[in-house]
Structures are given as C-alpha cells and as structure tokens.
Amino acid sequence: xxxxxxxxxxxxxxxxxxxxxxxxxxxxxxxxxxxxxxxxxxxxxxxxxxxxxxxxxxxxxxxxxxxxxxxxxxxxxxxxxxxxxxxxxxxxxxxxxxxxxxxxxxxxxxxxxxxxxxxxxxxxxxxxxxxxxxxxxxxxxxxxxxxxxxxxxxxxxxxxxxxxxxxxxxxxxxxxxxxxxxxxxxxxxxxxxxxxxxxxxxxxxxxxxxxxxxxxxxxxxxxxxxxxxxxxxxxxxxxxxxxxxxxxxxxxxxxxxxxxxxxxxxxxxxxxxxxxxxxxxxxxxxxxxxxxxxxxxxxxxxxxxxxxxxxxxxxxxxxxxxxxxxxxxxxxxxxxxxxxxxxxxxxxxxxxxxxxxxxxxxxxxxxxxxxxxxxxxxxxxxxxxxxxxxxxxxxxxxxxxxxxxxxxxxxxxxxxxxxxxxxxxxxxxxxxxxxxxxxxxxxxxxxxxxxxxxxxxxxxxxxxxxxxxxxxxxxxxxxxxxxxxxxxxxxxxxxxxxxxxxxxxxxxx
Amino acid sequence: xxxxxxxxxxxxxxxxxxxxxxxxxxxxxxxxxxxxxxxxxxxxxxxxxxxxxxxxxxxxxxxxxxxxxxxxxxxxxxxxxxxxxxxxxxxxxxxxxxxxxxxxxxxxxxxxxxxxxxxxxxxxxxxxxxxxxxxxxxxxxxxxxxxxxxxxxxxxxxxxxxxxxxxxxxxxxxxxxxxxxxxxxxxxxxxxxxxxxxxxxxxxxxxxxxxxxxxxxxxxxxxxxxxxxxxxxxxxxxxxxxxxxxxxxxxxxxxxxxxxxxxxxxxxxxxxxxxxxxxxxxxxxxxxxxxxxxxxxxxxxxxxxxxxxxxxxxxxxxxxxxxxxxxxxxxxxxxxxxxxxxxxxxxxxxxxxxxxxxxxxxxxxxxxxxxxxxxxxxxxxxxxxxxxxxxxxxxxxxxxxxxxxxxxxxxxxxxxxxxxxxxxxxxxxxxxxxxxxxxxxxxxxxxxxxxxxxxxxxxxxxxxx
Numbered sequence: 022x023x024x025x026x027x028x029x030x031x032x033x034x035x036x037x038x039x040x041x042x043x044x045x046x047x048x049x050x051x052x053x054x055x056x057x058x059x060x061x062x063x064x065x066x067x068x069x070x071x072x073x074x075x076x077x078x079x080x081x082x083x084x085x086x087x088x089x090x091x092x093x094x095x096x097x098x099x100x101x102x103x104x105x106x107x108x109x110x111x112x113x114x115x116x117x118x119x120x121x122x123x124x125x126x127x128x129x130x131x132x133x134x135x136x137x138x139x140x141x142x143x144x145x146x147x148x149x150x151x152x153x154x155x156x157x158x159x160x161x162x163x164x165x166x167x168x169x170x171x172x173x174x175x176x177x178x179x180x181x182x183x184x185x186x187x188x189x190x191x192x193x194x195x196x197x198x199x200x201x202x203x204x205x206x207x208x209x210x211x212x213x214x215x216x217x218x219x220x221x222x223x224x225x226x227x228x229x230x231x232x233x234x235x236x237x238x239x240x241x242x243x244x245x246x247x248x249x250x251x252x253x254x255x256x257x258x259x260x261x262x263x264x265x266x267x268x269x270x271x272x273x274x275x276x277x278x279x280x281x282x283x284x285x286x287x288x289x290x291x292x293x294x295x296x297x298x299x300x301x302x303x304x305x306x307x308x309x310x311x312x313x314x315x316x317x318x319x320x321x322x323x324x325x326x327x328x329x330x331x332x333x334x335x336x337x338x339x340x341x342x343x344x345x346x347x348x349x350x351x352x353x354x355x356x357x358x359x360x361x362x363x364x365x366x367x368x369x370x371x372x373x374x375x376x377x378x379x380x381x382x383x384x385x386x387x388x389x390x391x392x393x394x395x396x397x398x399x400x401x402x403x404x405x406x407x408x409x410x411x412x413x414x415x416x417x418x419x420x421x422x423x424x425x426x427x428x429x430x431x432x433x434x435x436x437x438x439x440x441x442x443x444x445x446x447x448x449x450x451x452x453x454x455x456x457x458x459x460x461x462x463x464x465x466x467x468x469x470x471x472x473x474x475x476x477x478x479x480x481x482x483x484x485x486x487x488x489x490x491x492x493x494x495x496x497x498x499x500x501x502x503x504x505x506x507x508x509x510x511x512x513x514x515x516x517x518x519x520x521x522x523x524x525x526x527x528x529x530x
Numbered sequence: 531x532x533x534x535x536x537x538x539x540x541x542x543x544x545x546x547x548x549x550x551x552x553x554x555x556x557x558x559x560x561x562x563x564x565x566x567x568x569x570x571x572x573x574x575x576x577x578x579x580x581x582x583x584x585x586x587x588x589x590x591x592x593x594x595x596x597x598x599x600x601x602x603x604x605x606x607x608x609x610x611x612x613x614x615x616x617x618x619x620x621x622x623x624x625x626x627x628x629x630x631x632x633x634x635x636x637x638x639x640x641x642x643x644x645x646x647x648x649x650x651x652x653x654x655x656x657x658x659x660x661x662x663x664x665x666x667x668x669x670x671x672x673x674x675x676x677x678x679x680x681x682x683x684x685x686x687x688x689x690x691x692x693x694x695x696x697x698x699x700x701x702x703x704x705x706x707x708x709x710x711x712x713x714x715x716x717x718x719x720x721x722x723x724x725x726x727x728x729x730x731x732x733x734x735x736x737x738x739x740x741x742x743x744x745x746x747x748x749x750x751x752x753x754x755x756x757x758x759x760x761x762x763x764x765x766x767x768x769x770x771x772x773x774x775x776x777x778x779x780x781x782x783x784x785x786x787x788x789x790x791x792x793x794x795x796x797x798x799x800x801x802x803x804x805x806x807x808x809x810x811x812x813x814x815x816x817x818x819x820x821x822x823x824x825x826x827x828x829x830x831x832x833x834x835x836x837x838x839x840x841x842x843x844x845x846x847x848x849x850x851x852x853x854x855x856x857x858x859x860x861x862x863x864x865x866x867x868x869x870x871x872x873x874x875x876x877x878x879x880x881x882x883x884x885x886x887x888x889x890x891x892x893x894x895x896x897x898x899x900x901x902x903x904x905x906x907x908x909x910x911x912x913x914x915x916x917x918x919x920x921x922x923x924x925x926x927x928x929x930x931x932x933x934x935x936x937x938x939x940x941x942x943x944x945x946x947x948x949x950x951x952x953x954x955x956x957x958x959x960x961x962x963x964x965x966x967x968x969x970x971x972x973x974x975x976x977x978x979x980x981x982x983x984x985x986x987x988x989x990x991x992x993x994x995x
Contacts, residue, residue, distance in 0.1 A: 416831040416838055418813075418820040427821045 035530040039091040041104045046087025048109060048180050049116065053081025058167055059120065063160035072123035073164065080116040093186065100527060102193030103518040106177055110514050113176055114139040117168050124161050128152060133499045133506075140506045142168030143176070144513035145389060147263025147359030147482025150495045150502065154268050159249065162266045166253040172513070173260020173389040174223040174293075182216035191216065198514070208297055219293050222301065223259060223389075230255035230285045234278060243275035250274075258285045261390040263359025263482040269491060270361045270483075276345065279362050283349050290317065290356040290384030312424050313396040317385050320395060324351035324379050331372045355379040357391040359482025361490035373468075373485055380475045391480030391512050393443055400428065400436045435517075442516050443478070450474035450508050454501050461498035473497075477508040532556075532595045532621075533911065536581030536611045537602030538564050540882070541626060541649075544904030545599060549911060550574050556590045559602075582610040584618070592618045599907055601626040612643050624907055628790055647906045650794035653899040657795050657851055657876055658802060660895045661783065676964035677957045677980055678766045679734070682773050684718055684755045713772045723747035728768035730966040731761025732956050734982040742984075745954075760956030760982060762964060767803050781805050784847045784872070786833040786863055787854030788819040791878055791899060795851055800825050807847070809833055833863030836870075845871030852877040857884040864893050930983060930991060934958075936975040938995045945969050953983030953991050 056077030063070035097105065118139035121129040129135045134150045141148045142165055154162065171179075177198040181191035192212045208215045231251045238246030250266060257264040267273035271282060288296070295314060298307040308314050329347035332338045338346050346363050353360045354376045365376060382398065384390025400421065407419045420427040451467070451474040458465035469486035473494070476484040483490040494502065511519055521527050531553045535542050538559035549555055550572040557574050558581040559565050565576035579586035581600065592598065598615040600608035605627045612623040622644040627633065629648070636646045716726040722733060722745055735758040736743040736751055743749055751757055759769055781804055785796045788810035796806045800823060808823070810816040811832045820828035831838045833852070839845065850872045852860035860877045861884070867875060876895045877888055888896040934941060945955070946969030958965050959978040965971065973979065973995075983991050 414827070414829070414842060416829040416842070418816045418828045418830050420817070420821045420824075422824070425824075 035528055036100050036104060037094065037098065038104070040094040040097070041101050041108065043088055043091040043093035044097065044101075044105050044180075045108050045112060046084045046089075046091065047093070047184060047186070048176065049084030049112065050081050050088060051084070051180075051183070052113060052116065052176075053077045053084060055167070055171060056080065056120070059160045059164040062163045063158070066159045068158045068160045069124075070160070072120045073160070075123055076116065076119035079119060083116070097187070097191070097193050099193050102196070103521050103527075105194055106198050106514055106518045107522055109177055109180075110143070110510055113172075114143045114168075114510075117143055120161065120164055124158060126157060126161060128156070128495070131499065133502050134495070137494070137502050137506045138165070139168060140509050141482070142262070142264065143172035144480050144509045145169045145173045145257075145260045145262035145391070146357075146477060146480040146509045146512075147257065148477055148484075148488070148494050148505070148509070149264070149482075150493055150497075152493045152495050154266060157266075163249070163253055165264050166256040166262075166266065169260045169262030169264050170227065170256035173262060173289075174220055178216050179220055181213060182220050187213065208294060215294075218297055218301075222293060222297050226285070226288065227255050227259045230258055230281075233281050233285075237275075237277050237281060242277040245274050246278055254278075254282065255285075258282050258358070258360070259289045259389065261286065261289050261356055261358045261384060261388065261480075263353070263357075265360065271349070272362045272491075276341075279345060279349055282360060283352055286352055286356055286358050286360070287321065290388050290390050292385040292387035293389075294387050295385075310424070312399060313385050316399050317395045320355060320382050321352055324355050324375075324382070327351070327375055328372060331369060331375065335369050335372075337368055337372075350376065351379060354481060355382045356384040356388075357479050357481045359476075361483060364489060364491050366485055366489040373472075377468075377472055377475060377485070380479045380481050383479065393440060393479075396423070397436050397440060399423070400433060401440055404433055404437065439516060442520060446508065446511060446516065447471075447474050447478050450478060450504065453504050454497075457498055457501045457504070461501070463496060463498065463501075473505060474508060477505040478512040480509060480512045531597055531911075532591065534558065534587070534590050534592060534595045534598045534615070536598070536600045536608070537626075538568055538576075539601070539603060540900040541601045541603075541904045541907075542599075543568065544901050545601065545907055545911075546572055546574055548904070548908040553911075556595075558586060558590050580607075582607045582614070584614055587611065587614055587618060592621075595619050596621045597624070597911060598622070599624045599626075599911070601903070601907065603628075605629055605632060609641070609643075616642055624910060626903060626907070630794070645907075645910050647903055647910075648794075649899040649903040650790045651798075652902045652906050653791050653878065653897055654794040654798040656897050656902045658798050660876055660897070661799075661804075661849055661874075676762065676959070677760065678763060679758065679760050679956070679982070680766055680769065681756060681758045682769060684751055684753050684757060684773065717772050718751045718753060721748050721750050725751070728761065728765040728772070731759055731765035731769065732954065732966065734758040734760050734954055734956055758982070760954075760966075760980065762966065765966075770802050782807070782847045784809060784844055784850045784867075786850065786852045786860075786867075787878075788815055788828070789853065789855060792851070792853035793819055793822070795853055796823055796826055807842075807844075809844075833859075834866055836866070839866070839870050847872055849874040849876065854878075855880070857881055857887075861888060861891055861893070864888075865891060868892065930979075930981040932979050932981060932992065932995050934973050934975055934977045934979055934995050938973070938975070940973055940994055941975055942972050945971050953981055953987050956980050956982050 054077070056073045060070045060073040063073060114136060118135040121135040121138055122132065128151050129138055137150055151157070175198050177194050181187050181195050187194070195212050195216055208218050234246055234251035234255060235248050237243050238251060253266045265271065271279050291308070291314060295308045295311055298304040325348045328351045329343060332343045332347050349362045350365050357380070365372060381393055383392025383394040386394045386396045400423065403421045407421055410419055411417055421433055422428065451470045454470040454473055455465060455467060458470070466486060469484065469488065472484035472486070473488050476482055486492070487496050488494050494505065497505065533549060533553045534556045535545055536558045538557050538561070542557065542559070546555055546557060546568065555574040556577060557565060557568060558577045558579065560578070560580060562578040565578055568574065569576050577586060577590045579589070581587065581602065592615055595615070598612065598619070598621055600611040600623070602608055608625045608627060612625045615621065615623050624645045624647065625643045626647050626649065628650055630651065632641065633646055633648050633651065635641050636643055713726065727733065733745040733751065736745055736749060737756040738752065761769065783799055783804055784807045785792050786809045788796070788808050792808065796808050799806050806826045808819055808826050808828045809831055810819060810828065811830065813830050816828055816830035829838070829842065844867065850864070850867045852864045852875065854860050854863070857880055864875045864877050875893050876897060877893045879885055879888060879896045879898045882898065885896045885898065945967045955967060957980045958967055958973065959980070960974065979995060981991055
C-alpha cells in the first residue's frame with residue numbers, strides 16, 4: 022500500500038529532479054578540471070600536489086556518476102532552473118573544500134570550517150576562519166583565491182557559456198543566477214553567446230589587473246608585490262571577493278597597489294553587461310546614461326565622503342592617507358569586496374555603523390558583487406515615491422521607470438519581496454548568532470552579531486569585533502559557522518531560488 | 531478635376547458636399563443603399579464595391595482621375611486603394627488614417643501617398659487651436675530630434691483662426707480673444723533683421739498666397755502667412771508661444787477619455803508645454819497611457835465621480851476636453867465639470883446632431899473629428915498653398931542633410947559672407963550636437979548641414995558643399 026501511494030506521489034512531482042541532478046553532475050564533471058590549476062601551482066613551488074589531484078578526481082568521478090545515473094534534458098525549465106542554481110551553489114563548495122581537508126591544514130581541520138572557507142570562497146564573500154593565513158601552503162592559498170574567481174562571475178553562467186548541451190536551454194539558468202530585478206539584457210541574439218562574452222570580459226579584466234599589479238611590483242613601486250600576489254589578488258578583486266594571502270589584507274601592500282585595487286573594485290562593481298557595451302563596443306552613453314550606474318557612483322562618492330568626514334573630524338588620519346583609507350574602506354565594504362587597508366574597528370562607533378550600513382548597498386546588478394544591489398534601492402525608492410503620490414492622488418496611475426522604460430509591477434513586487442526577505446534573514450541570522458553565542462559562552466556583542474550576519478548575507482567578508490578586518494570567524498561555534506555558511510549561500514543565490522524551494526507549490530505538478 | 535472618393539461615411543459625405551459643385555466626383559462604397567441616398571442629394575457618380583480592388587477602381591475611372599481620396603474608416607483599405615490608384619493613374623492620392631505611425635512613415639517618405647490625414651491628429655490640432663495655442667505642424671525631425679522643422683499659420687490681424695463649422699458660444703470667443711502686442715508684434719510685421727526671432731532658430735521660408743518668399747533681412751512675416759521654421763526643440767516651443775500672440779500660455783488642461791483621440795490631444799498639448807491631466811476609467815488603458823505619456827498625470831477614474839473631481843481639484847483646471855466615445859457621456863461629464871467650476875469646456879462629438887445639443891447645454895466648443903478631417907482633405911484639394919507645404923519635401927522644396935566635404939569652397943567662410951541664393955543652412959550638426967549658425971560661424975569639414983532649399987537648386991547646393 023505504502024509503496025503504491027509513494028509512487029503516486031512521485032508521479033505528480035512537478036519538478037524533474039532527475040534532469041536537475043544530471044545537469045549538476047555535468048557541472049561537477051567539468052569542475053574537476055579546475056583543480057589542475059592549484060596542482061600546477063603546487064608543482065611549481067614544490068609542494069604536495071596530491072590533495073588537488075585527489076579532490077579533482079573525486080569531484081569529476083562524482084559528477085560522472087551523477088550524470089550517468091540520471092537522464093538529462095536539453096531544455097531546463099523555469100522550476101528546474103531554481104533547483105539547479107540552489108543546488109550548484111551548495112554542492113560546488115562542498116567539493117571545493119576537499120583540498121582544505123586533504124592538505125591537513127590544522128586551521129581548517131573540521132568539515133564545518135573547511136566548508137565555511139570554501140563557501141566564503143565560491144560565493145566571493147571573503148570571510149575566513151583562518152587565523153594565520155601566511156602559514157598556508159602557497160598552492161592552498163592560491164586555491165582559496167581561485168575559488169573566489171571561479172564563483173565571482175558565476176559558475177552557472179560559466180556552464181551556460183561552455184556546456185554543449187545548454188546551447189538552447191540556458192536562458193532560465195542564466196536568468197536565475199544573474200539575478201537582478203529586471204529581465205537580463207542580452208549582448209547578442211543567444212544567451213549562450215551573452216554568457217560567453219561576459220566570461221571573456223571577466224577573464225580579460227582579470228588579465229589586465231594581474232598585469233597592472235605585476236608591473237607595480239616589477240617597477241619597485243611596491244616591494245611586497247610579485248606575480249604570485251598579483252594573480253592572487255586580481256582573482257579576489259575582479260570577483261569582488263576579498264580573500265587575501267596576507268593576514269593584514271591589502272594593508273600588507275603599498276599605496277600604489279591599494280589605489281590600483283580600488284580602481285579595479287569600482288570597475289568590477291559595474292553591471293558587466295554595461296561594461297561590455299562600454300569597453301568592447303565603445304558605447305559610452307549606454308553606461309553614462311544608466312540610472313543604476315549613476316546612483317552606484319553617487320553611493321560610492323557619498324560613502325567615501327561620509328567616512329572621510331568622520332576620519333578628519335575624529336583626527337584619525339589626514340591628507341592622502343585619510344582620503345585613501347576612507348575611499349578604500351567605503352568602496353570595498355559597499356561593493357561587498359571585503360579588502361581592507363586598515364583596522365576600521367579602531368576608528369569610531371560612528372564609522373563602524375557607517376560601514377555596517379554600507380554593507381546593505383551592494384554593487385550593481387549583473388556585477389560580481391553581492392548584497393541588495395544598487396538597482397533595487399533605486400526601484401525601492403521609486404516604489405515608495407509612487408506609494409506616497411498615490412496616497413494623495415488615489416486614482417493616479419504612476420508607472421515606475423528605469424532608464425525611461427516602464428518596469429512591470431511583477432518585477433517591482435519582486436524587489437520589495439527581496440528586500441523584505443533580505444532584512445528578515447539578516448535579523449534572524451543575527452538573532453541566531455546571539456542565541457548560539459550564549460550557549461557557547463562566547464563573548465559576542467549584539468553589534469558584532471549584526472555585523473557578522475550582514476557581512477555573510479551580503480557576501481562582504483570582514484565584520485566587527487573578533488570577526489573584524491584583521492580577525493577571523495574561527496571563534497564562532499560550529500553551529501554559528503554553519504548558520505553563517507547558509508547566509509552566504511542565500512546571499513549569493515539572491516534568496517529567491519532557495520525561497521521558492523520551500524513552498525509547497527514548487528514541488529507540485 | 532476628376533475626383534474619386536472611396537468611402538461614403540461621415541467624412542466622405544462632408545468631402546462630397548464640399549467638392550461636388552466644382553468637380554466631377556465619383557464615390558465608391560460597399561453600401562449600395564448609402565450610395566443611393568448620396569446620389570439623390572448630390573450630383574455625383576457612384577460605384578458600389580470594394581475600393582481597395584483594381585476592378586472597382588477601374589470602374590470608377592481611376593485612369594482619368596486627378597485625385598483619389600481614400601477616407602473609409604479602415605486604414606489598410608485606404609492604403610491599398612491609394613497604392614493601386616498611384617499605379618493606375620497619374621493623379622494624386624489622399625489617405626485618411628487613425629494611426630500616427632503611418633503618418634510618421636509617410637513623413638519619412640516610406641509610404642507613397644501625397645497627403646495623409648489623421649482624424650485624431652487633426653482633432654488634436656483643432657482642440658489645441660481652440661485653447662489658444664496654434665499647433666505647429668511638425669514636418670520633420672533631424673539629428674535625433676535636436677533639429678526640428680515646423681510650419682505655422684500666422685494668425686490674421688483680426689483674431690483667431692476659426693474651427694469652421696463648429697458653433698462657438700460667447701465664452702469661446704472671449705477665451706479666444708488675444709491681447710495685442712507682446713512678442714508677436716516683435717516678430718510679425720517688421721523686417722526680419724529687426725525682428726526678435728527666438729535664438730536657435732531660423733525662418734526658412736515665408737509662404738504668402740501662391741508665392742514662396744526667400745526670407746532675406748528686409749522681408750517681414752505678415753499676418754496670414756505660413757512660415758517654415760528650422761530650430762531647436764526649445765525654440766520650437768517659443769515659436770508656439772509667439773504665435774499664440776502674447777496670450778499667457780494656458781496651463782493645466784484635463785482630458786477626459788484616453789482613447790486614440792484623447793491620447794492624441796494630450797500628446798499635442800504636452801508638446802506645446804502645457805500641463806495635462808488625463809482621466810480614463812479603463813484600468814488597462816489608463817496604464818498604457820500613463821506609460822506612454824511620461825509627462826502627464828493619468829488618473830484611473832470616471833468623469834462623473836464627484837468625490838474624485840473634488841479631491842483632485844479638477845475644477846481649478848483652465849479647461850477640460852471631453853474625448854470619450856459616447857456623446858451622451860461627454861455631455862454629462864462636461865455639465866458636471868462646469869458645476870465643479872471649469873470655465874471652458876471642449877467636447878468631441880461623434881454624431882452631427884450632438885453639435886446642436888452640446889451648444890444648447892452650454893458646452894463652449896464642440897469638435898467633430900470627422901468634419902475636421904473632411905475639412906483638411908477638402909482644403910488640400912482646394913488650396914494649392916497647403917499642397918505646396920504638404921509636399922515640402924516633394925515638388926518645390928527639399929530638406930537636405932549633407933556632410934560637408936573637405937574640398938568644399940564654402941568651408942571656413944563665415945555665414946554672413948555666404949552667397950545669398952534660394953537655399954538656407956538651417957542648422958549644422960557637429961560631433962552629434964546641433965548648432966544653429968550665426969553670421970560669424972563657419973562651416974567645418976565633417977559637419978552635417980541641414981539645408982532648406984528649392985528643389986531646382988539641389989544639384990547646385992550639393993556641388994557647393
């Protein structure tokens with residue numbers, strides 16, 4: 022009896038789980054190849070390379086088995102798209118954590134910590150449980166940086182660009198991952214070609230960043246910079262990640278490096294679709310007239326100015342240093358990068374609060390940054406303005422526009438839903454941390470809890486207190502670390518793909 | 531003239547009435563009974579059948595026709611009829627349409643028709659004139675809208691241009707009376723070199739009666755003329771204000787009903803720089819219109835909701851236009867609006883009989899789209915001056931958009947030293963920005979020059995640049 026009923030229920034399942042697993046399997050199969058990069062680095066530096074080879078083999082084999090064991094389909098449906106995205110971002114870091122475990126690195130011993138570190142890598146967050154980064158093998162440190170670069174532009178977008186079978190069905194995936202409030206614009210007739218161009222641009226910009234940083238090293242402008250550091254930091258800059266090979270992050274490097282990295286962060290925070298139009302097709306107007314781009318710049322300038330004022334008023338720094346420190350910290354935190362050039366927790370409560378609030382802005386939609394993102398703030402502002410207008414003029418019909426085109430009500434509701442969910446997750450996340458800290462007898466202030474929740478959900482990285490810029494998340498208990506890992510995951514997939522999985526209608530036929 | 535009229539509805543009927551005395555008119559319509567009634571009243575030949583077919587048009591004698599007027603209520607029928615007439619005869623064609631996009635395509639010479647009339651646009655212009663703003667007829671736009679070419683009817687000395695056939699009450703007369711003097715007198719009636727022409731604009735041509743006058747410094751714009759102006763969008767608005775003869779521009783007009791006609795009216799008023807509020811009961815349509823007209827305030831409400839009228843202070847508007855589909859609703863809403871304090875009401879009528887009813891009820895102006903359209907068509911058929919301008923780009927004048935070559939002998943010559951001929955450089959586009967040249971400006975190779983010239987001088991101009 023039970024068996025029949027179960028079969029009946031499976032029959033009415035509305036989601037083709039088999040094809041989802043099949044696609045995730047294919048993805049893992051290819052992910053196995055990326056482990057060759059740290060292998061090469063390990064060989065170059067004479068470090069053991071077997072952890073990467075083993076991790077790569079396991080990843081590829083699992084992927085192959087998963088792919089063989091299920092049936093794939095060419096077309097990915099709307100529903101399946103959500104599950105693919107949610108699952109990919111959950112599974113990929115799990116395999117990405119294998120080298121941490123295999124390398125026998127004492128700081129990343131437990132599976133919880135290793136998974137946290139890998140999740141922080143792939144989601145381009147930049148939060149770390151390491152307390153002594155410089156103690157890592159060179160190859161392991163590079164793998165850490167490399168995971169950020171892989172995750173920055175999006176694994177699923179990469180899959181759409183290269184997986185042969187997603188030639189036609191990649192649209193849903195692309196839309197689900199490169200989530201913004203409005204329909205993704207296309208750079209060419211096919212989504213596949215669009216995804217490919219985005220990745221080419223991403224690779225190109227990374228190459229430029231490596232070159233610039235390496236030149237700074239070679240010309241002697243910054244003695245701490247070399248090709249290894251240039252690559253490592255270019256990876257975590259263009260991906261708006263924030264991992265560093267140095268315990269002191271960018272403070273370990275010279276002024277020239279800091280300014281160069283700052284410029285690349287600002288570039289990486291622009292919508293890549295717009296960036297492509299500007300850099301490759303030379304359409305400057307498409308960017309200059311973009312509502313989101315203008316507000317993005319305005320936010321950057323305002324955030325920097327605010328912090329600069331606080332620094333100068335508090336007598337904490339002056340001259341070029343004040344400008345650089347204010348600009349770097351505000352840009353890095355607002356775009357959700359997470360690099361630092363100083364320990365901002367020593368500044369002032371006002372500066373700390375400013376930075377906490379900046380964590381909620383984020384970069385542009387379609388960039389490699391996280392958090393709420395500028396365009397949602399823009400639309401939210403216009404929604405509120407319309408609401409107020411209609412309070413006075415009850416019958417008025419007021420369309421909300423973005424770049425002169427009308428944004429559909431559905432998309433607007435999506436923006437409100439996202440922001441409410443985001444704030445809700447932030448609040449409950451912080452609450453969970455505080456409760457758990459009490460259980461674990463950890464000295465955690467409520468501000469630090471709020472900071473950690475915001476920094477993980479927004480894929481920023483450093484928070485406040487012991488989890489501050491030069492600190493580590495290592496002090497959190499395993500359950501707190503797990504909670505923060507989930508927040509990073511939710512933040513990267515932009516909540517909705519996971520939230521729909523929790524509804525009953527999603528699974529029903 | 532041999533004239534064929536396709537379509538014997540209200541528009542066709544009015545045209546026939548105006549033309550049958552002087553011309554040989556043949557009327558084509560599907561409805562034989564309607565044709566019979568028509569032939570009893572007027573001395574016209576009738577052909578029953580589909581005017582968009584070759585057989586019927588030939589039966590109507592299209593081969594000998596000088597003019598074919600396609601004025602059924604269906605755009606595509608009219609267009610097909612005009613296409614056929616073009617091929618089958620050497621005559622001219624007039625098409626009635628309700629789609630502004632067809633007008634645009636026609637203006638860009640992508641539809642081969644001599645004259646195109648849109649009921650909606652003509653109605654909108656009529657409303658705009660009634661309110662006191664003589665609407666410019668925009669004939670062309672260059673350089674992404676930075677350069678506009680407009681034509682204006684300069685108001686005659688004794689006052690207003692009448693909306694023929696529409697009764698006007700005293701209130702309308704009062705509203706239409708304009709204060710003399712002001713900017714109008716500084717532009718009209720004095721030599722151009724002394725006239726205060728709005729900056730960023732140039733008078734390209736003055737058409738007086740049968741003649742087109744080259745606007746030299748000693749020429750003057752006179753009341754009753756038609757002028758062609760090249761200028762920036764700002765200058766275009768200023769010209770509109772000047773042509774309104776110093777009257778304070780009317781602001782805040784409420785349009786009830788956002789159908790095709792209501793939308794066209796709102797759009798024309800907005801381009802004249804007037805604040806417009808639109809009231810439309812259908813939510814779907816209200817949304818569409820709100821998305822279309824970003825500058826207008828759109829309400830989803832009915833005109834007979836007194837709470838709404840009260841809350842939105844509709845009574846404070848300077849004027850209201852009633853463009854709903856049913857005459858009775860227009861009358862009802864207009865009466866209510868008057869109760870709420872609107873001083874000037876304009877209603878669109880669909881049934882000829884309503885004109886009288888509206889007048890009795892105290893509505894200030896009634897505009898009948900069909901008779902306005904018919905009038906425009908008849909004017910084209912009658913008045914060669916209009917025909918000239920309608921074919922601005924065709925027979926007599928051309929607007930050229932030429933990129934200046936390096937070898938041109940005019941390069942680097944100040945504008946004031948350029949030889950005076952029948953042509954005029956209205957604007958130049960340099961690096962994507964429009965410049966309206968003055969005497970000391972010079973042409974630079976690579977400039978796009980927008981030139982207004984007589985057709986016979988085109989080769990000359992092309993050679994010079």
